[in-house]
Structures are given as structure tokens and as C-alpha cells.
Amino acid sequence: MLIVFAGLPGTGKTTVSRSVAGELDAMYLRVDTIEQAIIGVFPTIDIGPAGYSVANAIAEANLKLGRCVVVDCVNPVFESRLAWREVAGRTSARLIEIEIICSDRLEHRRRVETREADIPGHTPPSWEAVVAHRYEEWDRPRLIVDTASGSPASAVAAVLAEVSSLPRQL
Template structure:
């Protein structure tokens, strides 16, 4: 049996992470963890979120990885500290780590997507375009798969992610 994988999506809001991550989760029959859902539940409960959403998501990922389940984590993953947390979770769970960043190279397409989308989590406030483009987002520190949602179909994006997970990319 192949070791389970921790597949972590990252990228700015509006690049298509949730759409691709959900489809990959279905295709792989993997556990799907969305940090937005965790953080919104914390906000609704009156908690000060901070890094807590990522801490909880990592704990849930670790539990599922120990059960031998592949996990897809859907998050902005904007800083090295969050990426190191995911890597530590994979290592401590003896799981393979797959890092995937989604970008939208066409600024007009990205803006249109960001401004037209509606929240699919009750109470979640979507960031404005200005908040997206001014958000602190650190460059990645190591090799990872980068998928451009401006130039590829959903099927091609999921195919590329699956190929990477299966070690064929």
C-alpha cells in the first residue's frame, strides 16, 4: 500500500483553489479540509482566529493521515510558516507531501472571478480585489507544482494535480 499523501493547495483568493481541490478530492476519494470553513466556524463561535484555523486543519489532517487516508488541504497558505506547518504534519505522519500553488496569470480574469464569486460558507466575507492584490503573500521556498487557472480547463488542472500526486509529473 502506498503511503498516504498530504496535498496542500495554496494561492491567492479567487485563483480557483477550492474548485480544483474539491474535484481532486473527489477523484482521489480523499479527505477534503478547507481552512475557510474552519476559520468561519471559529469566527461564528466568537473565537479570535489568527493561526488557529491552520492549527486545527493540521491536527485534522494528521489524524486522517494516520488512518492511511490521503488529505487535500484547501487554503491560501500565504506564508512560509503555514507551509512549514503542513510539511511538519506530513513528516510526523509519514505521509508524502505534495504542494500545489494555483495562480491566475491573467489579472483581468482573476479580478473578474474574485469580484463575481459569492460565498458558499454562511457568514464568510469574501475579500475585495484590493484586499487580494495587497495581501501579504510570500514566495514559495522550494519546488512545487504551479497550475495556471487562466490558461487551463478545470479538467486539465485536476489532471495535472493528479499526475503530480501519483508521481507522474
């Protein structure tokens, strides 16, 4: 199973996806961590899609081993979403796409402006950068989890309920 979390920075993706990965004993891939590692080696690089390409390859290798993989990424454009679908297709993995949103703009802004970096060398984006971030409309259904109210545990429970309600693939 490939579970891909998407959404703007500060919506709660990392909190929810990390907990879901722990509950499922799944491999956890965070694109921000991969991108920061690349930038650490090549500080002047224009990162572009490199972090996503590395994450796709690592996810695919682990899915081929039969592992469940949870991905934490903004996943803002059609091309990045299509790449995850292609990974799932090549490995015959069930793909679950989850968009994490925070519908309360003031709460979202508060989270963005008060969070601290949890990846060495990484600087979280400013509110202005989050608002200006390119984030395309989705072209297909996905599970939408709104973290504006309710606890992180309730968001995790909603995701786990969705995962457990799906029929097992043969």
C-alpha cells in the first residue's frame, strides 16, 4: 500500500502522516528531509523535482519488497501526483491519496508562523511563501482531512479508518 499525504505547509501533514506510518509500521518518506539532504551536499542546486524523484524511487523499491509506504509531501501539481500513481501502478500497490487541509485561515497562519524547523538546516516557509505556493486543483477524488479543528489523533483515526475500510487487494 502506498499512502501519499499532500497539502500546503503548516496544515498538519507531518504530524498526521508520521503517526499513521507508526500505527501501520510503514516506511515513512518525507520529501522535505530528502530535499534538505540534497541541498546539504549541493548548496547551490535548484532542487526542482529531485526530491520527489528520489522519494519515488525509494518508495518503489520498498513497495516491491511488500512494505507499506507513507509519503509526506506538498504534492502540489499534477505531475507529482501522476508520478505517485505510476509508482503504485508499476508495483501493483494500492494507492491512497490524502489531502490535508486547514480550512481556518487564521489557524493555518498561526501554525506556519510559530512552527520550528525539525530538519537540521531547513527553514520552514513564511506565511507569504505558503500563500504564494503553486498548488493545483486535484483532478480526481482523494480523502480530504481538515485539521482546523479536532485533535491530531482524530485526524489520524480518520485516515486509519479509511485505510481499514478499503478491501484488500488479491
